Amino acid sequence: MGSCFSARIKAESPPGNGYNSDYDSKDVNGLSGLNSPISSISVSPTPRTEGEILQSSNLKNFCFSELRIATRNFRPDSVVGEGGFGCVFKGWVDENTLTPTKPGNGIVIAVKRLNQDGFQGHNEWLTEINFLGQLHHPNLVKLIGYCLEYDHRLLVYEFMPKGSLDNHLFRRASHFQPLSWNLRMKIALGAAKGLAFLHSDEAKVIYRDLKTSNILLDLNYNAKLCDFGLAKDGPAGDKSYVSTRVMGTYGYAAPEYMATGHLTKRSDVYTFGVVLLEIMSGRRALDQNMPSGEHSLVEWAKPYLNSKRRVFQIMDARIEGQYPVRGAMKTANLANLCLSTEPKLRPTMEVVVRTLEQLQDSNDMGGAGSSQNTTHRNNYHNSSSEPRYQRRSVTETSNGGVSHLTPSASPLRSHT
Numbered sequence: 001m002g003s004c005f006s007a008r009i010k011a012e013s014p015p016g017n018g019y020n021s022d023y024d025s026k027d028v029n030g031l032s033g034l035n036s037p038i039s040s041i042s043v044s045p046t047p048r049t050e051g052e053i054l055q056s057s058n059l060k061n062f063c064f065s066e067l068r069i070a071t072r073n074f075r076p077d078s079v080v081g082e083g084g085f086g087c088v089f090k091g092w093v094d095e096n097t098l099t100p101t102k103p104g105n106g107i108v109i110a111v112k113r114l115n116q117d118g119f120q121g122h123n124e125w126l127t128e129i130n131f132l133g134q135l136h137h138p139n140l141v142k143l144i145g146y147c148l149e150y151d152h153r154l155l156v157y158e159f160m161p162k163g164s165l166d167n168h169l170f171r172r173a174s175h176f177q178p179l180s181w182n183l184r185m186k187i188a189l190g191a192a193k194g195l196a197f198l199h200s201d202e203a204k205v206i207y208r209d210l211k212t213s214n215i216l217l218d219l220n221y222n223a224k225l226c227d228f229g230l231a232k233d234g235p236a237g238d239k240s241y242v243s244t245r246v247m248g249t250y251g252y253a254a255p256e257y258m259a260t261g262h263l264t265k266r267s268d269v270y271t272f273g274v275v276l277l278e279i280m281s282g283r284r285a286l287d288q289n290m291p292s293g294e295h296s297l298v299e300w301a302k303p304y305l306n307s308k309r310r311v312f313q314i315m316d317a318r319i320e321g322q323y324p325v326r327g328a329m330k331t332a333n334l335a336n337l338c339l340s341t342e343p344k345l346r347p348t349m350e351v352v353v354r355t356l357e358q359l360q361d362s363n364d365m366g367g368a369g370s371s372q373n374t375t376h377r378n379n380y381h382n383s384s385s386e387p388r389y390q391r392r393s394v395t396e397t398s399n400g401g402v403s404h405l406t407p408s409a410s411p412l413r414s415h416t
């Protein structure tokens, strides 16, 4: 990827993301907490100012010049990806001092550089620091630090060598070998654990932006969630939902959230169901290049999910039939439950984790040691071919409706 065009940040973060930007409000609860390190895992329930967030996190505050050196002047060949926020570069720093080092020395980092196109990006940048500065879990990507200097806003993460799941599922380059069924299930379990942790009483966070490009993989295909720019603190008191403007990505958002703006943990569970379908089928949640009637993965796949005889028709042809029929059926049932139109019928993420764990422990997994499992060879031709960078985002409007589609990770110049 040679050049980085600006891609529009999805939308302005609404108030209530756990912070008050210094740009739009002043400290609401005095300066308590300023300078005090966060000792608890959970996200502070009290909205915090920008100063509090930046000072209380245990993150390194990098100088822009340090990150320039670490990425060799943001060289185009250091770019590992591009999203709505901007480009992501690979760099190196010393493991102990976190000062820049020569390529190949020290530890590898991923540096996300915000396109300098305004206030909305700043909010997402700060929300990311607010949440990832406080939340730590093996299935969440580790934020190492940030940079705020003049117009420069950057985020520095641990580097995830296998990149994001969407590349493995949807790209057809030779260095992306098709993922086996077992690896797919391992990744699904990792992502489910990350989400279950966010929903736990410890964290009480609604993630809102689960999608395959936000699931990063380490060398052993352990999954870690990234991108907390849209995350919200869970409902307070006896409220069952958080009222927000609709944001997220088309194809992933739960129908009741799209209709009402009422956000609950169960909206994340629906989205997990969509991701599980993508993992099984190798198809994108929304794909305008598919034949008519198949644009929406959920609408197309749902009728097949409860039928043992038909479930093979949604399986990714790239698995070449090498999956256990019983395991695939159970996974399809789980996806179907997560995708229930009635939110109360969806399982909690804890239950999802337990179900996927049971699948891993039983001989419903494919591969060695499960020879009594039947694998299925299907004739389904998966026609989603080349990578497409035109992912679409739902953009908030102040009246609670969906305003217009914007490319969230597009090489096209943005519009406002």
Ligand SMILES: Nc1ncnc2c1ncn2[C@@H]1O[C@H](COP(=O)(O)OP(=O)(O)OP(=O)(O)O)[C@@H](O)[C@H]1O
Pocket (backbone or CB within 6 Å): 080, 081, 082, 083, 084, 085, 086, 087, 088, 110, 112, 141, 157, 158, 159, 160, 161, 163, 164, 167, 213, 214, 216, 226, 227, 391, 408, 409
């Ligand atoms: N910590 C990381 N380690 C390795 N690669 C990363 C890391 N973070 C991001 N990437 C790569 O950069 C790409 C762009 O990531 P980014 O989160 O900016 O956008 P996105 O998720 O693709 O789109 P969106 O803006 O809609 O979230 C990812 O798909 C991934 O390939």
Ligand SMILES: [Mg+2]
Pocket (backbone or CB within 6 Å): 083, 213, 214, 226, 227
């Ligand atoms: Mg992302």
